[in-house]
Amino acid sequence: MSIESYKPGLENVIACETSISYLDVEHEEIVIRGYDLIDLARQLSYVDVIGLLLDGRLPSPDERVTIEQMLSEQAHLPEGIYAILSSLPASTHPMDALRTGVSALSGFDPELANASVEANRRRAFRLLALVPQIVANSYHIARGEGLVQPRSDLSFVANCLYMITKREPSAAEERYYNQVLMVYCEHELPNSTFAARVIASTQSDMYGALTGAVASLKGPLHGGANEAVMNMLLEAQTVEGFERLVRTKLANKEKIMGFGHRVYMRKSDPRALLMKEALREMSEASGDDRLYHMCLAGEEIVREEKGLFPNLDYYAAPVMHLLGIPVELFTPVFFAARVVGLAAHVTEQLEHNRLFRPRVLYTGPRGNKVSQIIADN
Structure with missing residues (x-):
């Protein structure tokens, strides 16, 4: 098994054909x-x-x-x-x-x-x-x-x-929840x-x-990211507080949840743009745009410092929060x-089945002898 064929995390490996x-x-x-x-x-x-x-x-x-x-x-x-x-x-x-x-x-x-x-x-x-x-x-x-x-x-x-x-x-809440289900469907x-x-x-x-x-x-690196985003927003409470939190995490080289999707590293996640629009509309309708401006501030900082775009979870989290969904249920809703x-x-x-059975790049020892262990003891 050659090292050239090894792709950690199967990054960019084509694993199946699909028409979905x-x-x-x-x-x-x-x-x-x-x-x-x-x-x-x-x-x-x-x-x-x-x-x-x-x-x-x-x-x-x-x-x-x-x-x-x-x-x-x-x-x-x-x-x-x-x-x-x-x-x-x-x-x-x-x-x-x-x-x-x-x-x-x-x-x-x-x-x-x-x-x-x-x-x-x-x-x-x-x-x-x-x-x-x-x-x-x-x-x-x-x-x-x-x-x-x-x-x-x-x-x-x-x-x-x-x-x-x-x-x-x-009717408005049903429409926004419909969009949440749509952007998470596939x-x-x-x-x-x-x-x-x-x-x-x-x-x-x-x-x-x-x-x-x-x-x-x-896992927080997959569906659990939306919970982590909302917990950051709730912890920060204000635009200034969120800016401090994001800058502190960046200074400590901590991951900012809601950014860094492997596929959307340098391109926008179109689902995030739709949820960003929904969050703006909901904020305007409620008269409380605090969460919207917190998210804008965090997005600007991460883009300036890391060149990363937000993924779906970054804006879907506050949308679900405004719909009255408990944070613990964000990932189950996903x-x-x-x-x-x-x-x-x-x-x-x-x-069109074929059993998945990949191989490994072995990095362990070779040539160990049981007889030698017995002799040494």
């Missing part, structure tokens, strides 16, 4: 089955993208209604899952509760052994409907609060936010998606693949949005 999505960094575009993700997020709904990712095309108006109905019909979380979540310590991180809940769902799937495309499509809708309930109610259970069930009079997107905040979202081959495809390549089931994705997404992309990747992997 592509990051066109040079043109600052995220392609989702041929469409620009930002264009989709501005004009359509998350439900439309569910159809696009799972079926390969945008749904018609009637098909969109059918998708909403399918999600509503699947929205019955088994009592056994609530019992499992209730048995966890109250100190359990929501991502750990989510990982447990997703894994446990497999036991309640009567057609688990059926790995056909049709069965996996049904499984994807089941996960899309149930994961938001696990996200919201695992949090409420840990706080000794009552369960919040989805309402039949709300859309799928509105229900996802309602179950977290316990209040019906306004992003080519990040760590969690790669983990899901690796697991699926063994012909494991979708629940196992997504359980691995949850574990991957929990996963709930990404379920559709993960399901599409798992299905694609199983349709």
Whole structure:
């Protein structure tokens, strides 16, 4: 195995073929089955993208209604899952509760052994409907609060936010939350998606693949970055305080969360620009633009000092905060949005499968003799 073929972190290694999505960094575009993700997020709904990712095309108006109905019909979380979540310590991180809940769902799937495309499509809708309930109610259970069930009079997107905040979202809040779900729905081959495809390549089931994705997404270098961004903003409290915090971290050579995405090192993450716009609009509507100007100040400092652009998490974090989502649920919300992309990747992997089995560049010793150890002793 030559050192020339070794790429730490598999950087720029092409690991699979896909027709699902592509990051066109040079043109600052995220392609989702041929469409620009930002264009989709501005004009359509998350439900439309569910159809696009799972079926390969945008749904018609009637098909969109059918998708909403399918999600509503699947929205019955088994009592056994609530019992499992209730048995966890109250100190359990929501991502750990989510990982447990997703894994446990497999036991309640009567057609688990059926790995056909049709069965996996049904499984994807089941996960899309149930994961938001696990996200919201695992949090409420840990706080000794009552369960919040989805309402039949709300859309799928509105229900996802309602179950977290316990209040019906306004039309504007639903629109911004729809954009949050859209920008997190799919992003080519990040760590969690790669983990899901690796697991699926063994012909494991979708629940196992997504359980691995949850574990991957929990890390602060991946999904957990949005929580870290918000915690920095809350710690700093003011524009001046955030400027001091960012400059101190840079002086100490600490990583500034929300910057330095491996793909968007020297180019803008188009999703961050959309969330930046949403944050500005929300700030103007509320009359409190403090978080917006804190983020602007931090962005300017990091660009001047390091030449880095913010990624999605940097601006999505304060948007979720203004929507009333607890910081601990930022990464679970990320996963709930990404379920559709993960399901599409798992299905694609199983349709054109090849087991992932890379090799290593060995750096350990050679030639050790057991007989010599025995003789020396």
